[in-house]
Amino acid sequence: MRKARTFSVHRIAFLAVMLALAILLGYVESFIPNWVPGVKPGLANLVVLILLYMFPFYDALLISLLRVFLVALLRGTIFQLPFYLSLGGAILSFAVMLFAKYVLRFLTVYGVSLLGAYAHGLGQLLVTAWITETWSVFYYFPFISLISLATGLATAFLADRLLQSTPIQRLREE
Numbered sequence: 001m002r003k004a005r006t007f008s009v010h011r012i013a014f015l016a017v018m019l020a021l022a023i024l025l026g027y028v029e030s031f032i033p034n035w036v037p038g039v040k041p042g043l044a045n046l047v048v049l050i051l052l053y054m055f056p057f058y059d060a061l062l063i064s065l066l067r068v069f070l071v072a073l074l075r076g077t078i079f080q081l082p083f084y085l086s087l088g089g090a091i092l093s094f095a096v097m098l099f100a101k102y103v104l105r106f107l108t109v110y111g112v113s114l115l116g117a118y119a120h121g122l123g124q125l126l127v128t129a130w131i132t133e134t135w136s137v138f139y140y141f142p143f144i145s146l147i148s149l150a151t152g153l154a155t156a157f158l159a160d161r162l163l164q165s166t167p168i169q170r171l172r173e174e
Helices: 009-029 045-054 057-075 081-102 109-132 136-163 166-173
Strands: none
Touching: 009 045, 009 057, 045 057, 045 081, 045 109, 045 136, 045 166, 057 081, 081 109, 109 136
């Protein structure tokens, strides 16, 4: 007989807080002016990265997808271009980070974050290419890659510090 998954009150509460934080970061980020068109810092990915290291992958995936839907709903862009770009980036980024964490075990949180940042930009370009029916959007990838390097490193630095913090360590022990 298959054992049912148990959810402790602490775990559910922590995941709810992390979802709220991801929504807040994603919503606030949507108001940051684009210094490079279509490129944002990826603040909400910090939450997904932390969850990927603390909980089973499906919890991190659920929070990632809920964040995309709820931020788009709050912004009034649900099922519009920004929603599809965010969803495409989030799905590819999550898949790559999951692969990097569980298959490429030699990578640290820095490597996982960098690959996720690159994949997010690539996912957005794939969606754009599909919608516009042209591959010429990939000329933009070198610019996105340079920015992904910076944002991926910043996200990894913050995630690494938070994962080593005392409150997170205590939560991991429960």
